[in-house]
Amino acid sequence: MPSQTQQPLSAHPQDSTFAQTPVDRQMIVILDFGSQYSELIARRIRETQVYSEVLSYRTSIEQLRQLNPKGIILSGGPNSVYAQHAPACDPEIWNLGIPVLGVCYGMQLMVQQLGGQVEASDAAEYGKASLIIDDPTDLLTNVEDQTTMWMSHGDSVTALPEGFKVLAHTANTPQAAVAHHDRQLYGVQFHPEVVHSQGGQALICNFVYHICECEPTWTTEAFVEEAIREVRAKVGNKRVLLALSGGVDSSTLAFLLHKAIGDNLTCMFIDQGFMRKLEPERLIKLFRDQFHIPVEYVMARDRFLERLNGITDPEEKRKRIGHEFIQVFEEESRRLGPFDYLAQGTLYPDVIESADTNVDPATGERVAVKIKSHHNVGGLPKDLRFKLVEPLRKLFKDEVRKVGRSLGLPEEIVNRHPFPGPGLAIRIIGEVTAERLNILRDADLIVRQEVNRSGNYSEFWQAFAVLLPVRSVGVMGDQRTYAYPVVLRFVSSEDGMTADWSRAPYELLETISNRIVNEVKGVNRVAYDITSKPPGTIEWE
Incomplete structure (x- = not known):
């Protein structure tokens, strides 16, 4: 991070992507x-x-x-x-x-x-x-x-x-x-x-x-070589701070940047409290012990949860999480820094869905509509004290997976289902509380365990649970219950831009439902979302 006497650096689109296309690229x-x-x-x-x-x-x-x-x-x-x-x-x-x-x-x-x-x-x-x-x-x-x-x-x-x-x-x-x-x-x-x-x-x-008489020159190897060259040219000898989440995007970015700039990269994992059960521990062990890439672990669960106190609007959730994320980064970078660049695993669909694109300057009319803000691109403050490095910004998810494989990422990361930056906070509809987080973590773990056990993991683009902020009457044994419903959301897709609800095996759904209502305290009902995108979105918020 810059010193206290240095002026903040603004984050403009031209700072955050390698926008110039090489003249020799078809x-x-x-x-x-x-x-x-x-x-x-x-x-x-x-x-x-x-x-x-x-x-x-x-x-x-x-x-x-x-x-x-x-x-x-x-x-x-x-x-x-x-x-x-x-x-x-x-x-x-x-x-x-x-x-x-x-x-x-x-x-x-x-x-x-x-x-x-x-x-x-x-x-x-x-x-x-x-x-x-x-x-x-x-x-x-x-x-x-x-x-x-x-x-x-x-x-x-x-x-x-x-x-x-x-x-x-x-x-x-x-x-x-x-x-x-x-x-x-x-x-x-x-x-x-x-x-x-x-x-x-x-x-x-x-x-x-x-x-058009094009040649097939857009390959994974060509992208990796070009990205490394551009990162080195952009960053030089300056230091880069990477927000590591453990997903395929940030993990691929970590490998790419480490290959490009070595020890000038510092990975930081901020535990905001919205990760899935056992994931923070698994991430730190994997990167430190197996990949030998140093990761700074920051415990910040309480402050993130406090920022969401009483907040129910999904856009406000995302913005508050994004803002707090940057604040933590700036504070921690004072301890570890200085850093000049912040690296993010922003992808092409994130940029497009978050942008108010094609606004006619004469009429103010939009010809494309903003769907929702993404964590990587929707909550950055105007006085951001970093320049951005986003070498994956022009890639689709399937392209990132190919790059990850070429860099040696294990399949457990390469094939990991997409997970939103704000995490479980946007899979809890309405206010996020510690109680609801614990309920959803337990339900989510059961979903992941049973999907993996069934051998159907790769059949789904995403498979997860959503917690609704309402309660319904149920009965367990001879006792009346009044508890939350959990909604299962399984979708198939090629790129996340459109998606269809997955026809998951009934036996799998039955097993998941039985385990959730029997093992997760506070849940007495499980439903299945059969809405495609469009008209819905993959995530509920």
């Missing part, structure tokens, strides 16, 4: 028009081992030229292209000589700006549709005729610009895929990026490899 740019699937497009591109990045639709032509992407994808969005103040990119994008693929709203914008027509559909089209292919070449090479694609639109193209031709249609959409082959401009009314689109990844591969 990349696909996704211009975001407010779609909830924009980051999913980026993830699908990266699955082809080509780097992709999501930028605002307001990105200037000069910036695009500087980035020199091999291709550009225009995302979907909630607006109509013919509405007043509808978001639009610079029309010069069509003259860059770079292949462009418009998805849903992106296709409609392309058509409208180039002289075609878009109107409200007589019948909206949502969900699965059979794609009938009229031209099986170029963009639709190796995409099977009548394959299933995912539709989500209330507007449709009614007239194509000059030079465009139809590549495919559905029963309700005559222009489901279009192209101007000479200018390498393409549009699809469906969403090839979602898992429901069976031929979607083949289409994306055609655009990336065949049309």
Whole structure:
């Protein structure tokens, strides 16, 4: 930390990520028009081992030229292209000589700006549709005729610009895929990026490899080498303080930073009292004894619990925990410091979901909506006394796991289910108390034990328990009980951006339920959450 006479350092986005893309890296740019699937497009591109990045639709032509992407994808969005103040990119994008693929709203914008027509559909089209292919070449090479694609639109193209031709249609959409082959401009009314689109990844591969002529250079090894090089260039000989939680993100970051800067890294584990049962002890032993990476242990349970006294609003919980987290870091860094940088395991979905993105400066209209603040990015004070180092900020969870494996992390960490920064505090709905924490810790331990014992751990993206702040009547033996309900939340997902509730085996649910009501004092009822994301979120808060 800086000395008392040194001015605090502000945390700005440009300080917290390696924003500059190497000029020799091949990349696909996704211009975001407010779609909830924009980051999913980026993830699908990266699955082809080509780097992709999501930028605002307001990105200037000069910036695009500087980035020199091999291709550009225009995302979907909630607006109509013919509405007043509808978001639009610079029309010069069509003259860059770079292949462009418009998805849903992106296709409609392309058509409208180039002289075609878009109107409200007589019948909206949502969900699965059979794609009938009229031209099986170029963009639709190796995409099977009548394959299933995912539709989500209330507007449709009614007239194509000059030079465009139809590549495919559905029963309700005559222009489901279009192209101007000479200018390498393409549009699809469906969403090839979602898992429901069976031929979607083949289409994306055609655009990336065949049309944009990219090479598969975005590999784990290439990322690790680049990240280490950039960390060393950014940090130099200065010291870095890392918030270690024991999850795959912070653990991977610890290994990466230790490899990059060695003894200039100090890991600190702050026990805020919201960890799962026995995890603090396991974490310290693992890193100190097995990995030989020093960890400073800080006991701070009482002060965190006091900060949440009487607080029930989930956003306020997150902000208070985040603020207290930084305060503890600053205090402890005075003892161990000085430190110039704070390292965080922030990931791409954290950044996107926490941001009020794409706010039109002229109208103030948002085309993407903030879902919730994440612990890593939502509670940082303006006078933060560190610069941030976040080399994982551009990665999705599956990419972090690959990096972790390449650095030698054991599978018990690499495959660990995501765990929120605020921990059990946001799995207790309403006020967080010591009593409720103890109840949830005991219930959570049973869930983890039985999921592991069943052999189904890797089948779930997350599997955990939630404690509700209400009580219901039950009976145990001849005694009336009045106790809390616990909700089990098991979901399957590929990246956490969308998720489906898991069809867990009944025998597993029965075992967990029986153990919780019999072994956890204060609980007399167990329920199972069968809500997907959207409309719900994975965590309840």
